[in-house]
Amino acid sequence: MDFLFKFPDMGRDNLRDFKKDVDTSFLEFSGEYGEAIEKAFDPLLYFLVWFEKLLINTPWPIILLLIGALAWFGSRSIKISIGSVLSLSLIGYLGMWQDTMSTLAIVSAATFLCIVIGIPLGIWMARSNRVQAIITPILDVMQTIPAFVYLIPVVMLLGIGKAPGLLATCIYAIPPIVRLTNLGIRLVSKDALEAADAFGANYWQKLFGVQIPLALPNIFAGMNQTIMMALSMVVIASMIGVAGLGIPVLRSISNQYLALGLLNGLAIVALAIIFDRITQAYGKRLQKHRYGEHND
Amino acid sequence: MTDIAVSIKGLYKIFGKNPKKALSRIKQGMSKQDLLEKHNHVLGLNDINIEIPEKQISVIMGLSGSGKSTLIRHINRLMEPTAGEVIIGGENVVEMSKNQIRDLRLHKASMVFQKFGLHVHRTISENVAYGLIVQGMKSDEAKKKSHKWLVRVGLEGFEDHYPSQLSGGMQQRVGLARALATDADILLMDEAFSALDPLIRFDMQNILLELQEELHKTIIFITHDLDEALRIGDQIAILRDGEVIQQGDPQQIILKPNDDYIIDFIKDINRGRVIMAKSLAEKGRKNQGPSVNFKTVLEDVLPIIAKSKSQKVNVVDDQDKFIGVLNLESVIDAMARPNIEVSETYR
Numbered sequence: 047m048d049f050l051f052k053f054p055d056m057g058r059d060n061l062r063d064f065k066k067d068v069d070t071s072f073l074e075f076s077g078e079y080g081e082a083i084e085k086a087f088d089p090l091l092y093f094l095v096w097f098e099k100l101l102i103n104t105p106w107p108i109i110l111l112l113i114g115a116l117a118w119f120g121s122r123s124i125k126i127s128i129g130s131v132l133s134l135s136l137i138g139y140l141g142m143w144q145d146t147m148s149t150l151a152i153v154s155a156a157t158f159l160c161i162v163i164g165i166p167l168g169i170w171m172a173r174s175n176r177v178q179a180i181i182t183p184i185l186d187v188m189q190t191i192p193a194f195v196y197l198i199p200v201v202m203l204l205g206i207g208k209a210p211g212l213l214a215t216c217i218y219a220i221p222p223i224v225r226l227t228n229l230g231i232r233l234v235s236k237d238a239l240e241a242a243d244a245f246g247a248n249y250w251q252k253l254f255g256v257q258i259p260l261a262l263p264n265i266f267a268g269m270n271q272t273i274m275m276a277l278s279m280v281v282i283a284s285m286i287g288v289a290g291l292g293i294p295v296l297r298s299i300s301n302q303y304l305a306l307g308l309l310n311g312l313a314i315v316a317l318a319i320i321f322d323r324i325t326q327a328y329g330k331r332l333q334k335h336r337y338g339e340h341n342d
Numbered sequence: 343m344t345d346i347a348v349s350i351k352g353l354y355k356i357f358g359k360n361p362k363k364a365l366s367r368i369k370q371g372m373s374k375q376d377l378l379e380k381h382n383h384v385l386g387l388n389d390i391n392i393e394i395p396e397k398q399i400s401v402i403m404g405l406s407g408s409g410k411s412t413l414i415r416h417i418n419r420l421m422e423p424t425a426g427e428v429i430i431g432g433e434n435v436v437e438m439s440k441n442q443i444r445d446l447r448l449h450k451a452s453m454v455f456q457k458f459g460l461h462v463h464r465t466i467s468e469n470v471a472y473g474l475i476v477q478g479m480k481s482d483e484a485k486k487k488s489h490k491w492l493v494r495v496g497l498e499g500f501e502d503h504y505p506s507q508l509s510g511g512m513q514q515r516v517g518l519a520r521a522l523a524t525d526a527d528i529l530l531m532d533e534a535f536s537a538l539d540p541l542i543r544f545d546m547q548n549i550l551l552e553l554q555e556e557l558h559k560t561i562i563f564i565t566h567d568l569d570e571a572l573r574i575g576d577q578i579a580i581l582r583d584g585e586v587i588q589q590g591d592p593q594q595i596i597l598k599p600n601d602d603y604i605i606d607f608i609k610d611i612n613r614g615r616v617i618m619a620k621s622l623a624e625k626g627r628k629n630q631g632p633s634v635n636f637k638t639v640l641e642d643v644l645p646i647i648a649k650s651k652s653q654k655v656n657v658v659d660d661q662d663k664f665i666g667v668l669n670l671e672s673v674i675d676a677m678a679r680p681n682i683e684v685s686e687t688y689r
């Protein structure tokens with residue numbers, strides 16, 4: 047009877063040994079390669095630090111101007127441009143300018159990294175069903191596994207600081223751009239591709255002349271989601287020492303500062319809305335000619 | 343005789359897991375039906391032999407699923423044959439290397455598609471220049487050239503529009519201009535006008551015929567529309583279930599259909615408006631009666647014959663040279679629908 051009520055597990059001793067084995071072998075691995083991996087992240091780290099300093103040391107009116115210009119070139123909408131500048135000004139007025147710049151830096155760096163890795167990966171997936179079958183479940187895991195769980199090996203490997211923060215953010219934020227690049231390329235019309243083939247286009251001419259341009263609206267939607275997800279990692283990343291709007295939030299949780307937490311949280315939301323509107327409006331502009339303003 | 347531009351010999355295409363094995367079954371006499379039901383392979387093309395003369399419009403006609411698209415895609419090897427040869431300019435396309443095929447597609451054979459196949463992210467002018475850009479031509483030179491062809495198809499002023507802003511007929515003119523811009527001698531047109539309204543289709547046929555009068559391309563034109571085939575075809579091949587069942591002069595196909603399938607195909611056409619005097623002219627001596635041009639259709643010959651006392655007319659060519667005589671009886675015979683019994687005698 048007892049057998050039915052107690053699950054036949056592997057036993058406490060075995061389990062302990064098993065966990066210990068995993069831990070020690072990972073520790074050994076990180077001891078052996080941790081430094082090399084950290085080195086590999088160095089250029090990124092330099093870039094991130096440089097970019098953060100640049101943002102912080104640039105006079106704020108110039109940053110406001112740049113954001114306004116970016117919003118204008120992205121969306122061609124006065125409303126979005128003025129809204130972006132106003133909300134950033136408000137953030138600054140409420141004393142969160144420097145943290146916002148740090149957050150901008152890590153989100154930009156993470157987005158950049160996700161694009162550089164994610165788009166080629168998505169293209170590769172679109173080329174081969176085998177690759178797609180292998181990568182899709184990995185992306186599923188990356189998206190569903192709680193961020194705290196993969197923080198453990200990341201921290202064991204890289205310690206605390208900006209580099210592990212960047213890595214964790216990328217793990218969380220890269221799936222949408224990979225998925226949507228893959229999807230976008232797979233959805234490119236067979237007719238458009240056949241025409242390219244019939245006129246003698248080679249592989250690269252097809253990729254850069256037909257597949258990517260036609261997949262661009264989808265790729266852009268992926269980029270938009272990637273930025274949103276990177277922003278939503280800001281608080282968790284601050285747990286492992288990434289500067290930015292997440293730090294005050296963390297402080298507010300432990301000290302029960304309601305106003306501080308709320309303000310910084312809202313600043314993150316404001317950033318998210320600004321980037322979302324700009325990229326979406328840009329994506330829409332890209333599609334303008336695709337489906338025709340008028341069809342006769 | 344004109345030279346042969348494309349020669350297709352013993353071409354087979356079988357869709358399925360093991361086409362080679364299926365091919366040997368077909369060669370041992372298995373039917374298309376059995377191959378599909380017992381072995382799950384589709385016989386797409388069955389021993390196609392066609393010679394496409396240079397500088398003429400050759401029409402390949404057949405109902406949906408008869409293998410027309412499959413056949414035309416073997417000519418520039420968008421599809422791999424299971425067996426057979428496609429000879430263009432003395433070279434076998436089937437044995438060409440990747441680079442040779444690319445060269446063929448870049449310079450020798452261009453294509454017009456049923457669904458236009460335009461690139462929606464490119465302007466009209468960029469679409470027309472596409473083949474040139476792929477060739478590696480500089481963009482302003484390509485633009486100049488594409489402009490010339492846009493003017494030719496009557497789309498001047500639409501350079502900076504996008505395909506979605508144009509009607510179907512206009513889009514296909516872009517498709518045509520794109521194909522002509524590469525200066526390829528061979529033009530492959532897969533149901534190029536089938537997606538268009540009848541009136542627009544008629545316009546497009548006119549544009550094609552006008553251009554052809556000047557350009558003398560080798561045009562392989564696919565259609566399922568007999569009227570279209572008769573209107574533009576210098577010769578016609580009829581495809582059924584992946585097999586060529588008759589090919590030759592359009593007039594001959596109408597006068598002497600060699601298959602019930604073809605009789606079915608042609609039974610509804612207005613014979614009086616299609617059959618020309620030249621096809622019925624018999625050797626004989628020039629008589630006193632009136633003369634008609636050899637391309638006059640029977641409908642127009644009839645009133646002339648009826649008025650002529652001898653019930654005969656002389657048929658003459660464009661230079662008024664006598665070709666033969668045409669009598670009322672044969673005109674009436676030819677205008678009557680062929681029936682199955684008649685066709686039996688031609689088998």
Ligand SMILES: Nc1ncnc2c1ncn2[C@@H]1O[C@H](COP(=O)(O)OP(=O)(O)OP(=O)(O)O)[C@@H](O)[C@H]1O
Nearest residue numbers: 357384386404405406407408409410411412413566
């Ligand atoms: N990739 C494929 N796999 C299996 N069967 C195919 C494939 N492509 C074509 N077929 C078959 O080959 C036959 C001929 O097809 P094809 O597209 O050449 O016909 P079609 O004459 O162009 O018809 P339509 O007028 O509809 O365009 C059809 O029976 C079709 O089902």
Ligand SMILES: [Mg+2]
Nearest residue numbers: 410411412533
């Ligand atoms: Mg077809």
